[in-house]
Amino acid sequence: MDYDVIIIGAGMAGLAAGIRLAMYDRRVLLLERHYAPGGLNSYYHRHGRPFDVGLHAMTNYVPRGTRRAPLTKLLRQLRIPYEAFRLCPQIGSEIRFPGVTLRFANDFEDFRQSVHETFPSQREGFDRLVERIEEHDELSLDARPIPSRPVLEEFISDPLLIDMLYCPLMYYGSPEENEMEFGQFCIMFKSIFKEGFARPEGGVRTVIDALLARFREEGGELRLRSGVRRILTRKGRAVGVELQKARGVTKLGRRRAEVLAMADEPGEVIEAPVVLSTAGYPETLALIDDRTARSEEAPPGRMSFVESIMVLDAEPRQLGIEQTIVFYNDSDRFDYRRSDDDCDLRSGVICCPNNYAHAKPLPEGLLRVTSIANYDRWAALEKPEPYASAKRRWLERQQEKVASVLGGDFRAHVVADDVFTPTTIHHFTDRIHGAVYGSPRKVRSGRTPVAGLYVCGTDQGFLGIVGAMLSGISIANARVLMAGS
Amino acid sequence: MSTSTSVAAVVLDIIATIAPDEDLDDVKPDVRLRDQLDLDSMDFLDIVMELRKRYGIEVPEEAYPKLATLDSCTEYLGPLLEGKL
Numbered sequence: 001m002d003y004d005v006i007i008i009g010a011g012m013a014g015l016a017a018g019i020r021l022a023m024y025d026r027r028v029l030l031l032e033r034h035y036a037p038g039g040l041n042s043y044y045h046r047h048g049r050p051f052d053v054g055l056h057a058m059t060n061y062v063p064r065g066t067r068r069a070p071l072t073k074l075l076r077q078l079r080i081p082y083e084a085f086r087l088c089p090q091i092g093s094e095i096r097f098p099g100v101t102l103r104f105a106n107d108f109e110d111f112r113q114s115v116h117e118t119f120p121s122q123r124e125g126f127d128r129l130v131e132r133i134e135e136h137d138e139l140s141l142d143a144r145p146i147p148s149r150p151v152l153e154e155f156i157s158d159p160l161l162i163d164m165l166y167c168p169l170m171y172y173g174s175p176e177e178n179e180m181e182f183g184q185f186c187i188m189f190k191s192i193f194k195e196g197f198a199r200p201e202g203g204v205r206t207v208i209d210a211l212l213a214r215f216r217e218e219g220g221e222l223r224l225r226s227g228v229r230r231i232l233t234r235k236g237r238a239v240g241v242e243l244q245k246a247r248g249v250t251k252l253g254r255r256r257a258e259v260l261a262m263a264d265e266p267g268e269v270i271e272a273p274v275v276l277s278t279a280g281y282p283e284t285l286a287l288i289d290d291r292t293a294r295s296e297e298a299p300p301g302r303m304s305f306v307e308s309i310m311v312l313d314a315e316p317r318q319l320g321i322e323q324t325i326v327f328y329n330d331s332d333r334f335d336y337r338r339s340d341d342d343c344d345l346r347s348g349v350i351c352c353p354n355n356y357a358h359a360k361p362l363p364e365g366l367l368r369v370t371s372i373a374n375y376d377r378w379a380a381l382e383k384p385e386p387y388a389s390a391k392r393r394w395l396e397r398q399q400e401k402v403a404s405v406l407g408g409d410f411r412a413h414v415v416a417d418d419v420f421t422p423t424t425i426h427h428f429t430d431r432i433h434g435a436v437y438g439s440p441r442k443v444r445s446g447r448t449p450v451a452g453l454y455v456c457g458t459d460q461g462f463l464g465i466v467g468a469m470l471s472g473i474s475i476a477n478a479r480v481l482m483a484g485s
Numbered sequence: 486m487s488t489s490t491s492v493a494a495v496v497l498d499i500i501a502t503i504a505p506d507e508d509l510d511d512v513k514p515d516v517r518l519r520d521q522l523d524l525d526s527m528d529f530l531d532i533v534m535e536l537r538k539r540y541g542i543e544v545p546e547e548a549y550p551k552l553a554t555l556d557s558c559t560e561y562l563g564p565l566l567e568g569k570l
Contacts, residue, residue, distance in 0.1 A: 024534050065506055067523045076504055077527055477530055482546070 001271045003029045005480060006241055008228050008287075009278035011039020012465050013457030015211040017276050017472030019078050022218035024481055029270065030220060031241070033227030033430070038208045039278070039457075040429050040436060041465055047416050049364075051309055052204045053428065054436070056325060056351040056368060059172065059191035060466035061089055061106055061198035069195060070139075070466050077473045084210040088356040090197035090324035095164045096405065097329050102164055106196030119161050129155035138186040139462070139470070141444050141478055148185035163334035168192055168327045170336045171349050171370065173463035175301040175437035177337035184442070187463050197324060199356040207465065229266060231275055231287045231453060238452035240271035242289075274480055278457035278472070280431050281439050284448065293449040301435030302338045304422035306373040308395050311416040312365030316352045320408040321367070324355040328405045342378060343371045343394050345401045367410065369398045375422035375433040391419040437463070446475040454479045491570050492559040496552075499535040503528050514555040536562070540569045 005021050007014045010032035018030045036042055040054045062069040064082045075082055092105040102118060104111035112130070116123045129152065137143070152162050166180065169188035174180045180188075200206040215222065227244040245267035277284040282298040312319070329347035336347070349370040354362050371394075381387040395417060403409050422434035431438060442461030446454040456475035457468050497509050500522070507522050518524055532552060533544045542565045544552070551561035 024538060068525065073525070073527060077531070079502070081505075473527075477527065481534060482530065 001273055002240070003027045003270065003272040005029075005274045005276060006031065006270060006272040007276045007278070008231075008241070008284075009039055009457065010037035010222060010224075011278055011457060012041055012207075012211070012468035013278045013460075013472035014039070014276070015208070015215055015472070016074065016078060016469035017278075017456055017476040018220045018222075019211065019214045019218060020473050020476040021480060022215060022220035023079070026480065028220045029272070030215070030222045031226045031228060031243070032222065032224050033244075034428065035224055037212060037222065037224070038204065040425070041204050041468075042208070042428065043203060043205045046418050047311075049311065049416065050203065050205070051418060052353075053420070054307075055199070055204040055465070056172075056349065056353075056370070057090065057197035057199060058085075058087065058207070058466065059188075059195065059197060059464040061087055061196040070191070070470055071195070074466060074469050074473060077477075078211070078214055078469075080210055080214055084206075086201035086206050087198035088201055088358045090199075091355045091357065092323060093168075093197065093325040093327075094323050095167055095327045097160065097164055097167075097334070098332075100160065100164070104193060104196075106198075108194045111193050115161070119158055122156055122158050122161050125155040125157065126161070133186045133189050136183065136186045138183045138190075139474070141446070141474065143183050143444055145181045145183065145442065148180045148182040151182050151185075159333070163329070165189075166336065167329055167334050167347065168325075168349075171327060171347075173437055174336065175303055175435060175458075176440045177302065178335065181442065181461075183444075184461060184463060187461075187467060191464055191466065197356075199353060199358075201358060201360075203353075204465075211469075228279075228287060229264065230289045231277070231284070231450070232269065232271075233288060233290045233293070233450050233453075236290070236293075236449075236451055237273075238275045238450050239273065240269060241275060242269050243267040273452055275453045276472075276475060276479075277453065277455050279455075280435075280457075281441060281443055281448075281455050281459035282432055283430060284453070284455050284459075288448075288450060288453070290450070296449050298439055298441050300432035301437060301439050302375075302433055303336075303437060304338075304373050304375045304425055304434040305436060306343050306371050306378075306391075306394055306398075306419065306421050308369045308398050308417060308419045310367045310369075310399070310410075310414045312367060312410060312413040313415045314365050314410075314413050315361070316354050316365045316367065316410070319365075319410045319413060321352050321406055321410065322355065323350075323406075324352060326350045326405065330405070336372070339372045339374045339377075341374065342390060343373045343397075345371055345397060347372070348398075348401065350402050350405065364415075365413065367402065369402055371398060373422050375426070375435075378421045378423050378434075379426075387421075387423075391421065395419050431458075446479055492562050492566060493555045495540075495566065495570065496532065496555060496558045496562070499532050499539075500524070500528075502535065503531045512555060514559075517553050518555070519553070540566060542566065542569070 245265040425434035438458035
C-alpha cells in the first residue's frame with residue numbers, strides 16, 4: 001500500500017482529518033482537484049483584489065479559554081493556538097422581518113432579551129426551547145435524525161418567531177427545504193446565537209494557512225490538481241483511488257486549464273486501505289467502482305445560492321451600514337426552498353465584512369449579498385451569454401433590494417463587484433446542483449456501504465467552518481485512530 | 486525520581502501538550518482528572534494516542550477507566566512503562 005489513508009478534498013474537513021492522522025504517524029495523502037485548498041471556503045483574486053468564496057462569518061466564536069466549546073475542542077485536537085485564527089468578533093447582527101427586528105451579537109443574554117421584548121407571550125416557551133436545545137447531544141455520532149419543526153411548535157406558538165429563528169439557521173446551514181433536522185438545528189442555534197460570529201483577520205486564508213502549516217509540519221502530503229475519478233474496492237473493501245488523468249496545459253488561462261485537467265480519463269492508481277471522502281455522500285457513492293454500493297439511496301441537495309460581492313469606496317458605517325450581518329425576509333412567511341425563478345429575493349443575507357472588531361480596518365468597504373437560487377436555471381444559461389447578462393441583471397436587483405432593506409443608498413459607491421452562481425459553486429465544490437450544504441441525508445456515523453470508506457465534512461452533518469473541521473477530526477478519531485487501522 | 490512521580494509527570498506532560506491552557510500546578514493525584522480539569526473524551530483519546538506515540542504502549546479501550554486519576558494512571562501504566570522512562 002502506498003499510504004495508510006487517502007483523503008479526498010482539501011477543504012476544512014479534509015485538512016483537519018489530515019492533521020489528526022499525520023499527527024499520529026499515519027501516512028496521509030490529501031487530494032484536491034483544484035489549484036488551491038479550501039473547498040467551499042477558499043479564496044481567489046479578481047480585479048487585483050482578494051475575495052473569500054463562501055465566508056460571511058465564522059460561527060462558533062468563543063473567547064479564548066472558553067470551556068467545552070467546539071472551537072476550543074478543535075484547536076486542542078489540532079494543537080493550533082487560539083491566536084492562530086486571528087478571530088475578530090462581530091459588532092452586531094439582525095433578523096429583519098416586516099415590522100419586527102431581532103438583534104443579536106456574541107452574547108446570548110442580549111438575544112434572549114431581544115426575543116423576550118419583541119415576543120412577550122413567547123418568553124416562557126422560548127426559554128424552555130433553549131433548555132431543550134442545551135440538553136441535546138448534537139455531536140453524537142449515533143444520533144437519530146428527527147425533524148425540528150414539531151419540536152419548535154411544542155414550545156413556541158407564534159409562527160413569526162419560529163420563522164425568525166429559522167431564517168439565519170437555515171441560510172447558514174440547511175440542506176433541507178423549509179425543515180431542518182433537530183440535531184442540525186441545535187448545532188446551528190448554538191453556533192450562531194449561543195456562541196457567535198467572528199471573522200479571521202485576513203479572511204478565510206488565515207485559517208487555511210494555519211491548517212496547511214500544521215498538516216505539513218506533521219508530515220502530511222497534499223497534491224493539488226488531483227481529481228479522483230473512481231474509488232477502488234475489492235470484495236467490498238476500499239483499496240485506493242484512481243485519479244483523473246492530468247494533462248499538461250501551458251498557454252491557456254487558469255479556468256480553461258482547470259477543465260482540461262479534469263478530463264475523464266483513467267490516470268494514476270494510488271493504494272490505501274482507508275479512504276476518507278469529503279466529496280459529499282451522493283457524490284462519494286457515485287465514485288465507487290462497485291455498482292451495488294453505488295446504487296444506495298442518497299438524494300442530492302437542492303439548495304444553492306447566488307452571491308454578490310460589492311467593493312465600496314467608503315467605510316460602510318459612513319454610509320449608515322452598522323450591522324455585521326442582516327438576515328431579512330419581507331414576505332408573510334419565510335419560505336426557504338429552491339427558487340422558482342433564477343433567484344428569490346423575498347429573503348436573503350447581507351453581510352458587511354468591515355463590521356467586525358478588526359485590529360486594522362479593511363482597506364476598502366465590502367458588502368456581500370446571498371440569495372436563494374435555482375441550479376437548473378443557471379446551468380441552462382450558456383456562457384458567456386446570456387449567463388453574464390443574467391448575473392448583471394440579478395446583481396442590480398440584489399443591490400436595489402439591499403438599499404431598500406438597509407435604507408439609504410450605497411449604490412453610487414460601488415467600485416467593483418463579483419457574482420457567483422450555483423454553477424460556480426458546482427464548479428468549485430463538485431456538489432450536485434451546487435448544493436452548498438450538501439445532501440439532506442446526513443451520515444452521522446461516517447460509514448458507507450464500503451468497508452474502509454468513510455465520509456466526513458458537510459454530509460456527515462456538522463455544519464459551518466468549525467463544524468466541518470470537527471467532522472474531519474471526529475471521523476479520523478472514530479474510524480481510524482480508535483479503530484487502530 | 487521514584488516510578489510513581491515519573492508516571493504522574495509523564496501523564497501531566499502529555500496533558501500539558503493536549504490542553505496548554507489548563508493550570509496543572511495543583512492536580513490532586515486521587516481526584517478524577519475530569520473533575521479537576523476541562524478534559525473530555527477526545528482529550529482522553531489523545532492521552533492514549535500520545536502514550537502510544539511516545540512510549541509505544543497500547544491502552545485498549547476497555548482500560549480507559551484506569552486513566553481516571555493520576556494515582557490510577559500510576560498503578561496501571563507503571564508496569565507498562567517500566568524500563569521506558
